[in-house]
Amino acid sequence: MSxxxxxxxxxxxxxxxxxxxxxxxxxxxxxxxxxxxxxxxxLPKGVLLxxxxxxxxxxxxxxxxxxxxxxxxxxxxxxxSIMIPLIFVVWLxxxxxxxxxxx
Amino acid sequence: MAATATATEETGKxxxxxxxxxxxxxxxxxxxxxxxxSDAFTFSGLLIAYGYIRFSFPAYSGDPGAFVPSQxxxxxxxxxxxxFPFLHGIHLPxxxxxxxxxxxxxxxxxxxxxxxxxxxxDKKDVEKWMMWTILGGITFLGCQAWEWSHFISGSGxxxxxxxxxxxxxxxxxxxxxxxxxxxxxxxxxxFFFITGFHGTHVLSGVILNVIIFYQVATGVMExxxxxxxxxxxxxxxxxxxxxxxxxxxxxxxx
Numbered sequence: 001m002s003x004x005x006x007x008x009x010x011x012x013x014x015x016x017x018x019x020x021x022x023x024x025x026x027x028x029x030x031x032x033x034x035x036x037x038x039x040x041x042x043l044p045k046g047v048l049l050x051x052x053x054x055x056x057x058x059x060x061x062x063x064x065x066x067x068x069x070x071x072x073x074x075x076x077x078x079x080x081s082i083m084i085p086l087i088f089v090v091w092l093x094x095x096x097x098x099x100x101x102x103x
Numbered sequence: 104m105a106a107t108a109t110a111t112e113e114t115g116k117x118x119x120x121x122x123x124x125x126x127x128x129x130x131x132x133x134x135x136x137x138x139x140x141s142d143a144f145t146f147s148g149l150l151i152a153y154g155y156i157r158f159s160f161p162a163y164s165g166d167p168g169a170f171v172p173s174q175x176x177x178x179x180x181x182x183x184x185x186x187f188p189f190l191h192g193i194h195l196p197x198x199x200x201x202x203x204x205x206x207x208x209x210x211x212x213x214x215x216x217x218x219x220x221x222x223x224x225d226k227k228d229v230e231k232w233m234m235w236t237i238l239g240g241i242t243f244l245g246c247q248a249w250e251w252s253h254f255i256s257g258s259g260x261x262x263x264x265x266x267x268x269x270x271x272x273x274x275x276x277x278x279x280x281x282x283x284x285x286x287x288x289x290x291x292x293x294f295f296f297i298t299g300f301h302g303t304h305v306l307s308g309v310i311l312n313v314i315i316f317y318q319v320a321t322g323v324m325e326x327x328x329x330x331x332x333x334x335x336x337x338x339x340x341x342x343x344x345x346x347x348x349x350x351x352x353x354x355x356x357x
Contacts, residue, residue: 009325011225018219026212030205033351037201040181040356045162050357057352061345068215068341070334078126078133082140089147096151100158 025067032056135335139342142304146346149297150353156289171262178286180355186253200355203246204347207305210239211344214337221330226319229330233316236340240309247302254278254294258285294354301350304343311336 036056043049066072071079126133160177163170170182181196188199213235220228257264257276264273264284276284283291315336324330 009224009226011220011228012223014223015219019216022212022215022219026208029208033201033204033208036352036356037197041196045167045179053352053356057348060348064211064341064345064348068211068344069338074128075126078128078136081126082136085140086143089144089151093147093151093154097154097158100155103159 022067025063029060029063032060129331131331131335132338135338139338142342143346146300146349149293149300150349153293153297153353156293160287172285174287176286178290180357183258183285184250184355186258188249192259197355199246199250200351203243203250204351206239206243206246207344207347210236210243211341213239214340218330218334218337221324221333224325224330226322226325229319229324229333230316233312233319233333237309237312237316240305240312240340244302244305244309247298247305251295251298254291297350297354301343301346304346308336308340308343311339 036053039049039052043052071082124130124133128136157177161175163176163179167179167182170179172178172183184200185194185196186199187193187195213232217229217232217236220232255277257278259276264276265282266272267274275282278285278291278294280292280295282288285291315332318324318332319330324332
């Protein structure tokens with residue numbers, strides 16, 4: 001912290017396996033999106049299709065949160081303090097969609 | 104930071120006596136997580152409202168190909184969002200939104216690669232990947248601007264529009280907050296609110312990314328000795344991507 005000193009940091013070498021894994025997850029996310037897209041225009045609308053869509057969305061959400069946001073590698077207490085409130089939200093979404101259908 | 108934590112561990116203090124980061128995450132990251140949780144509640148509120156309102160309207164029961172909008176039932180998203188820039192008049196259901204989703208996912212990937220480069224203290228790589236992330240974000244915003252302007256100015260399809268006077272002539276096409284040609288009035292309201300609120304998040308994400316990119320380029324992070332700020336902004340950026348994944352499902356697919 002002694003003023004502005006021009007530092008030169010030598011970067012560490014690339015972790016090839018880590019980068020490869022990230023691109024693999026990207027491919028999974030892209031493929032799942034493509035599958036959703038194909039299903040949306042080919043399959044008839046209904047509870048079955050909605051269930052497939054929500055399941056695939058949760059698959060994508062899992063990869064984004066656990067790998068990209070690195071939550072999988074955090075302490076367990078942190079994982080649960082984020083996940084438990086969200087589980088209640090999912091319940092609320094399902095409950096109100098059901099209620100809305102009964103109006 | 105690391106030095107402090109090690110010192111505390113060596114003195115054998117208990118967790119409750121201070122000096123240890125709770126949940127083994129830095130203050131900034133922890134607070135970002137809690138902010139994102141609260142932001143997730145806000146978006147859930149919007150999506151819950153959407154689901155509730157959508158299913159309180161009758162669904163369109165006829166042949167999807169012969170769909171014509173009406174105030175009586177909820178529109179089919181794939182018939183409303185079937186336009187693609189430069190391909191006027193061709194029916195390409197959800198292709199453009201699919202592309203937008205893909206762009207946002209890609210920009211999320213380049214963000215993780217920036218974080219990874221930050222761990223290695225590789226300034227050049229961080230700059231490169233941050234640049235791609237910013238470009239992805241701006242492209243997404245541009246796509247959304249196109250989507251909005253198309254939605255507002257009208258689909259231009261035969262038989263689509265509102266006959267205000269009841270004389271068989273269509274006097275209104277497109278959409279605003281009070282009226283829309285696609286279906287019940289609240290459909291356009293929800294479209295503007297949900298995608299608009301998400302777009303605002305993307306915009307603020309892009310601004311944050313630009314600030315961080317500037318700091319990286321001027322060597323602020325290198326002098327600081329770590330690139331943790333990239334991780335914090337990265338968390339926000341991934342969250343924006345995550346929200347879009349849900350908006351894509353609930354608004355466009357279902």
